[in-house]
Amino acid sequence: MSAGPHPTEDRLIDLAGQLLSPPVEDDTLRHLESCGPCEERFRSICRDAELAVDLPRPRTRDHLTSPEFTRLKRRSLDLLLPSGN
Numbered sequence: 001m002s003a004g005p006h007p008t009e010d011r012l013i014d015l016a017g018q019l020l021s022p023p024v025e026d027d028t029l030r031h032l033e034s035c036g037p038c039e040e041r042f043r044s045i046c047r048d049a050e051l052a053v054d055l056p057r058p059r060t061r062d063h064l065t066s067p068e069f070t071r072l073k074r075r076s077l078d079l080l081l082p083s084g085n
């Protein structure tokens, strides 16, 4: 599993808006799963875009890496993806 280069802000915005082609979207989501800083940027963009991502606001780094938060994060990413696989 290679994380690849960090996606640009524009790419994250396109991801939030589901504007990326499926292969690029998939790559970007995989990156977010393994890169905390980029995931946080994406979460921030989603909040700004007022997308239906009902994640709790983490207050500590521990919260960011807790199993519960990871589960919620995955659910939020699922919401942004077309179903199926």
Ligand SMILES: [Zn+2]
Pocket: 005, 006, 007, 031, 035, 036, 037, 038, 039
């Ligand atoms: Zn990254």
